[in-house]
Amino acid sequence: MSDKSVPARPILDLRSFTPARVALGRSGASxxxxxxLDFTLxxxxxxxxVHAAFEAPRLAAELDALGLAVTEVSSRAADRRDYLRRPDLGRQLDAGSAEALAHGATGPCQLALVIGDGLSAAAVHVHAVALVKSLLRLLANGEAVAIGPVIIASGARVALGDEIGAILGAHMVAMLIGERPGLSAPDSLGAYLTFAPKPGRTDAERNCVSNIHHAGLSYDEAAFKIAWLVREGLAREVTGVALKDESADRAPRRIGTALPE
Incomplete structure (x- = not known):
């Protein structure tokens, strides 16, 4: 028997819990x-x-102001049309970028940080620098993580970080990239972590921290998760399905001092 003392909650209440389009009403059959109009906007x-131009030089200047060594590279996607029609081109460095990275590589590092435009340059413009600030603070605390040069990649897909990390000799790569825009979040940033990066790694070998935007994960929340996964991934020497996010339950293990050969 139902408790009639508890009033039924109207479906309109759902709007306070989700940005999803619920209880929109109707006018006739429409x-x-x-x-x-909201949907159209x-x-x-x-x-x-998706089509916004990537302001890589501006981003490089903002990261340089944080004291970071920054290098700009490009994928084999010649333009946005190629990028959208040929995802494979966004996973490979163009010849000039690969040669420049190899020539400038200074030796193994624990973590390579790559920032790519992905499917939402707007997300990178709005959120990347603020997230990097929070992340740098956490990676410097306690057992500091050695970060190599920061790479800004134009025309980038997630897997482009694997080739970049391999060239730099990075133990792990963290790719910050604009995620596919949704109707409630056109500027969502994602972070993808891959241990022992090299071409051919699969998504099952990565960890992802997604939905970093003003209505999603905050910069501090996202940075905390990323830093935990970086430290734990380096300690266990693994990422992906074998590494679960337990950042809310326990501290990461000690990393040790060994760098990749």
């Missing part, structure tokens, strides 16, 4: 004007995010 913002 949506009311306002929800339709969000769709336009998502499309704009």
């Amino acid at each position: 949506l009311p004007t306002k929800p339709l 969000d769709h336009a913002r998502a499309r704009d995010a």
Whole structure:
């Protein structure tokens, strides 16, 4: 028998718990004007995010102001049209970038940090530098993680970080990249962590911290998870399905001082 003392909650209450499109109402057989216009605007913002120009020089200047050594590279995708139609080109460095990275490599490092435009340059413009600031503080605390040069990659897919990390001799690569825009978040940033990066790694061998934006994970929350996964991944020498995010339950293990050969 139901408890009639508890009033039924209207479906409109769901709007306070989710950005999903629920309880939009209807006008005849169609949506009311306002929800339709809101949908059209969000769709336009998502499309704009995909096609936005990547301001790599501006990003490099902001990272340089943090005292970071920055190098700019490009994938084999010649333009945005190629990037969207040929995902494979976004996973490979162009010849000039690969040669320049190899020539400038200074030896093994524990962590290579790569920032790529991905499918939302807007996400990188808005969130990358602030996230890097939070992440640097956490990686410097306690048992510091040695970070190599920061790489800014244009026309990048996630797997481009594998080739970059291999060239730099990095023990692990962290790729910060604009995620596929959604209708509620056109500027969401993701972080992908891969131990022993090299071409051919699969998504099962990565850890991902996603939905970093103003209505999602905060910079401090995301940086905490990323730093924990970096330290634990370096200690265990693994990432991906074998490494679960237990950052809320315990401290990471000691990394040790060994660097990759």
